Amino acid sequence: MTRARTTPRRRASGLGLARAAAAATVVALTLLAPAAPASADDVTWSLAPGDGGLGAGRANFVYAVEPGQVVDDVLVVTNPTASPLDLAVYATDALTTPEGHLDLLPAAQAPTDLGAWIETSASAVHVEAGARVEVPFTLRVPADAAPGDHAAGIVTSLAATSGDGALTVDRRLALRVHARVAGDLTPALTVTGVDVVAHGTPRPLGAVAATVTYTLTNTGNTRLVPTESVTVRGPGGSGARSVSGDLDEVLPGSSVRRTVEVTGVRPLGRATAAVRVDGVAVGGAGATTAAGSATTWAVPWATVTLVVLVIVAAASAPGLLARLRRRGRVTPDGRVEPGAAHR
Template sequence: MRTAFRVGVAACLTALAALTPTTAAAAAAAPAGGAPPGSWSVQPAGTNGRPAFVMDSAAGSVIKDAVRVSNLSDAPLSFQVYGSDGYNTPRDGALAFRQAGEAQTGLGNWIALGTNALVVPPGRAADIPFTVNVPAEATPGSHIGGIVALNNAVEQAGDASGVDVGIQRAIAVRIHLTVDGPLTPGLAVRSIRVRHHPSGVPFAAARATLTYTVVNTGNTALKPTVSPKIEGLFGLRHSAFPERTLPVLLPGERAEFSADWPDAPGLDYLNATVRVSAPGVPPASAQSGRAAVSWSTLGTVGALLAVLVFSLGWIRRQKSGLAGEIS
């Protein structure tokens, strides 16, 4: 039985959210395995070239604006347009947007569009007015979301093992709303773990993997920089992880990251430290340690010690026997 899957790809939204409209349309226009069904762009309406909506408002206010959906292809395109919450993906912290069928509990729920469905003729654009109804109880600080245009066309992405796979493509334009009130930015590092993967060859270098979670503990979106490090006992061996700038981390969001140390010691005590900072925010850090054990190295050392003990015992017995013969 052949089954067709309609897949809304959140990764596509993540990759395209921060792009300029022209680049986003070009990226969305070339699916593999067939002719492109069309290309389009989503951007703030107007002529000032805004790449995203940036808004400041008090709680309880109503903000009015418009979004433009442009059909850059030579055929009509049908869209579903909706407001969406932004979030950070757990594994790498990339900015993504909720799909149409998911519950919108933040900024996406505050957006009311003039229409949620439209057909744009080839080479034309449509401006959709919308309002952002900021609740009176909205918390101060950053609220991130977007307006998503989902192409209703389903592209065939391939046929494997009797299964037809279809993909729907979407482009989002980001909305960054700051609600008036005290701003309390903050960052934390949690869940530091060092995994040690020893080589099967005695005394050979091992591989260590450092994983850690960065948490935005404040109410302001931040772009953190992390400085991870692993040191051996007495600092004799240490990793050379480069400083890393993370994606924008939204308030209350967390994401896990990792770094590999390919030439870690096979036998040592490893102490990991991760420091995170952002402009205007006090840096935070956390530590974790673990013993690094290579059983092949320990076995070889144990065998050598056993040979040494046996040899010393044999020499001692030989000396004792020789002394007895002389006496």
């Protein structure tokens, strides 16, 4: 069972969505696995798309539409508990947060994209204990809708007030809505603000860790599932170390700030970080690539310190031996005679 987020607040707040899978099909929110209940304290309910002409057993709502098209669909709300529920129902826009998670606009912020195109048949729904209620809604695509992917969520919300009435708690559950408007699809990414910091080590000749940060922005009009590769290398490409992995889906117009730790870097004076991100559009709508780089000093201070100490010791040794000889503590063959100066 997937638990709903309980958010204490004085005003309405945003709703977290799940990380999206790297697949052509849409996945459900963190707050709602398909047809699974979400609970907060002793309150539980679940959401699912209604079965009908648009499909059966859907995880959430996915549409391929034309500008000006109208789509009618149904949200099913199920209350498996022994108490009735009164829920608010509304639609709002989705986005990718700077941390890379899918989320919805705060409840107090009006939607301007897909969330504004969706009208539910009611703004509130009463669900008796053990019952289910269908909530029809209509998606009206504007005639001038931009081609590409648009994302939203249909939210159900249960508001409760604390004992003194000063604190409101929202318990929310939502299903994602994706609409791809017909037209030219242009996957695009940018990598900007690349920075690299090489950390020190107390071990002479030891490797260090480097922290690479950058901003990834989906500048195209398709949902993208990125794969990143971050490499840190020394002068001439020496001692290259790489980290790679898949990232969560990034919605069009959203930016994600990435921080990547690369270990095993050899501090050879200068270090260059190279970032490459390959993005695959959801639904097989093409792919794109973006790259960026930055350079920093990576001085092996522990090794430098050790070398300096050795040089100082080597430079000081002849003078030290000469002073010891003058004091009679060193024989001509280099042996030290304890107490020789006091004979």
